Amino acid sequence: MIFFLAARNVVRRSRRSLLVAGLIAAAVALLFFGNSILDSIDAGLSRSFAESFTGELAVAAISSRSFGVFGDETPAIGEYTPLPVIREFPAAMEILNRFPEIERATPLISGAAVIDLCGTRRPLPVFGIDASTYFQTFPRSTLIEGKLPEPGQAGALISSTRAEEIEKRSGRRPSPGDPVMLNMFGKRGFRIEEVPLVGIVDFEISNPLLESTVLVDAQTLRALLGLTLARSSAYEPPAETTSLLGAEMEGLFQDAEQTQEVPSEELTLQEVRRVLSEPSDAPEDLEPRSGVWHFILLRL
Numbered sequence: 001m002i003f004f005l006a007a008r009n010v011v012r013r014s015r016r017s018l019l020v021a022g023l024i025a026a027a028v029a030l031l032f033f034g035n036s037i038l039d040s041i042d043a044g045l046s047r048s049f050a051e052s053f054t055g056e057l058a059v060a061a062i063s064s065r066s067f068g069v070f071g072d073e074t075p076a077i078g079e080y081t082p083l084p085v086i087r088e089f090p091a092a093m094e095i096l097n098r099f100p101e102i103e104r105a106t107p108l109i110s111g112a113a114v115i116d117l118c119g120t121r122r123p124l125p126v127f128g129i130d131a132s133t134y135f136q137t138f139p140r141s142t143l144i145e146g147k148l149p150e151p152g153q154a155g156a157l158i159s160s161t162r163a164e165e166i167e168k169r170s171g172r173r174p175s176p177g178d179p180v181m182l183n184m185f186g187k188r189g190f191r192i193e194e195v196p197l198v199g200i201v202d203f204e205i206s207n208p209l210l211e212s213t214v215l216v217d218a219q220t221l222r223a224l225l226g227l228t229l230a231r232s233s234a235y236e237p238p239a240e241t242t243s244l245l246g247a248e249m250e251g252l253f254q255d256a257e258q259t260q261e262v263p264s265e266e267l268t269l270q271e272v273r274r275v276l277s278e279p280s281d282a283p284e285d286l287e288p289r290s291g292v293w294h295f296i297l298l299r300l
Contacts, residue, residue, distance in 0.1 A: 191224050
């Protein structure tokens with residue numbers, strides 16, 4: 001009965017009913033169209049960020065704090081909060097290489113420092129990177145001036161936007177070879193590192209935080225943050241240098257006897273130079289330890 005009355009009412013007022021139905025249909029179509037546009041924009045931005053500096057996934061050490069590639073998400077005011085490090089980087093990379101879904105991977109160290117360049121001084125985010133894999137992982141970061149740092153070479157890269165900003169403030173555009181001073185004050189004291197500017201990078205995505213980021217070699221940022229700088233090698237020290245490592249304190253002096261000092265010749269500068277110039281038995285080709293990183297960024 002109710003359906004019959006409703007149908008008769010629609011037939012009697014067909015014009016008004018068609019108008020209301022048309023408005024409802026238009027509103028629904030507009031809603032679907034708007035959601036489609038927003039989804040496309042969101043997917044495009046996500047893809048741009050992933051191809052520029054974040055990747056689709058990031059591997060990091062377990063922590064009770066929430067943090068991202070730019071540091072602690074709830075930092076203390078006026079204080080840099082250290083991030084946990086991935087200590088077993090080679091083992092982590094070995095596991096990740098087993099997944100065929102992962103196309104590329106690059107390690108990253110995240111920090112912040114006061115950057116002095118061409119007479120300008122400003123606190124900026126700093127990324128310690130492996131240049132040989134970073135720009136392959138993020139193809140939307142293009143080198144437009146200079147060159148990438150070679151393995152083991154200290155150097156810094158800035159964005160083209162940052163270079164233009166410095167040119168406006170100082171009247172001179174930064175160029176490869178200019179000294180870049182990185183300053184940081186933390187719980188371990190004040191640290192300063194100076195490296196040459198080796199290149200200028202253009203980021204396709206427009207993001208103020210990314211454009212202000214300074215890219216440096218990983219070893220420079222490790223030194224600035226006070227991370228482990230130990231080096232690994234197969235070098236074994238001679239036995240006479242390690243003979244006392246297992247001795248007890250009492251046994252060190254049991255055979256001690258009083259001796260008369262013999263006057264020695266005065267140490268000269270030439271003698272110091274001779275000692276320092278003598279060849280060492282230690283290997284010279286020690287590679288920087290690769291196990292101290294904050295993140296492994298993945299592209300799928």
